[in-house]
Amino acid sequence: MAKVVQFDAVGGPETLVLRDISVAEPGPGQVRIKVKGIGVNRAEALFRSGTYFEQPTFPATNGYEGAGIVDAVGPDVKDFAVGDAVSVAPAFSLNNYGFYADTALAPAAAVIRHPATLSFEEAAAVWMAYLTAYDALLGTAKTAKGEFVVIPAASSSVGIAAIQIANMLGAIPIALTRTSAKRTQIEAIGAPHVIATEEEDVVERLAAITEGRGVQVVFDPVGGPTFAKLLQAAAPRARFMLYGTIGEPTVVPHFPVFTKSLVITGALLFNTTFDAAKLKAGVEWVVKGLETGELKPVIAKTFPLEQIVEAQRYMESNEQFGKIVVVP
CATH class of the missing domain: 3.40.50.720 (NAD(P)-binding Rossmann-like Domain)
Structure with a gap:
């Protein structure tokens, strides 16, 4: 069983509920990740509140960004293997995938090997x-x-x-x-x-x-x-x-x-993340900056997954400087 954040109706941060649910084996074009860090974004608050460009399908998951360790791969996935340290770019619908969880499926096309110099918390704060x-x-x-x-x-x-x-x-x-x-x-x-x-x-x-x-x-x-x-x-x-x-x-x-x-x-x-060629070019450009140190994410505050409601409330307060990260 995995710990997964879901919500059953649009509304404020209090609608987010942590549940124990099973996460399926990865299918074609998918990997499964043991999540070590989760980036929190304003787009996810809009999705939760029903003011995003797509409406949630209930019970809904949430979360565009995660970083962790691959623990299973789909039958046709060749670029990743169990044990790889990876992070995920927002290249999917929140109605299909969500990383407010300690274990999550991801489309392999959105999975990235981030520079080894980044911690999982930093890697979860990069791609959005x-x-x-x-x-x-x-x-x-x-x-x-x-x-x-x-x-x-x-x-x-x-x-x-x-x-x-x-x-x-x-x-x-x-x-x-x-x-x-x-x-x-x-x-x-x-x-x-x-x-x-x-x-x-x-x-x-x-x-x-x-x-x-x-x-x-x-x-x-x-x-x-x-x-x-x-x-x-x-x-x-x-x-x-x-x-x-x-x-x-x-x-x-x-x-x-x-x-x-x-x-x-x-x-x-x-426009970048849903275009494979543009995503590849963007990732390579950003990775170069991360490796030289010209680009470096700033983490404002970390919360445990059990405090996802507090994490989103903190984001909506606009008090933070940098990225809010959640750790399962």
Whole structure:
């Protein structure tokens, strides 16, 4: 029997229940993993609450990210063997697989051999954040050396990944955070510029940082009132990528968009992870950064699996700096 988190109705974190259930033998194209670390993501809270782009089928599982040891492989799986240390990329539907568990099936196409330098907790904190930022900054924006990259919600795991990736590309990250409370931490992970949006004039600060040239790339999960300020501070033909829904409704003023020929688009992790060739390229790029130390996940706090409700409540508090990890 395995310990698996399930929920029977949409709602708050309290709907998550830890149950003892049997986990099947892996079928074709599957591996079974003894889970040692689980990454907690906002997408999973949206799925749990019924506000995600797909609705849960009950009893529902949850969890896009896990790391652990392969303990069984499907009959046609050749790339992995029992005993391999692996982690999992979000390349599947949460209605088909879930890693809030101590044992879980995974599609072999989503399984990755992470660098040996990573602990299981660190490996569980990599793929959602770093492939989200990789997909947007490389795949969509084609960010170039020397460009200014604005990163709202900079203390999130994706924000931290974006700061590190921008630096790896030779771009210049400008981190946005609501207050100065996390400024020192954000600077410590590589942001040369930090703007506290509730304390500073965002447009004025961006003009000063860019010496009036404007910003070229914006990677934004927040939107809301600050979005219009970022449009005002943009350089001609700047690229804006929206990838989340954690802010207030976003109003887009028309004049800066068409007078500067701005591009506003969505950035979706699954454009990379659901494409085998793109996923392979993304994993190789991220692994290179992990091996050189240019990319390194930051773990905010760990919880035991029995405290999955508390882990999701902590995530929804927005108090964390980095990734929340659960350990079975």
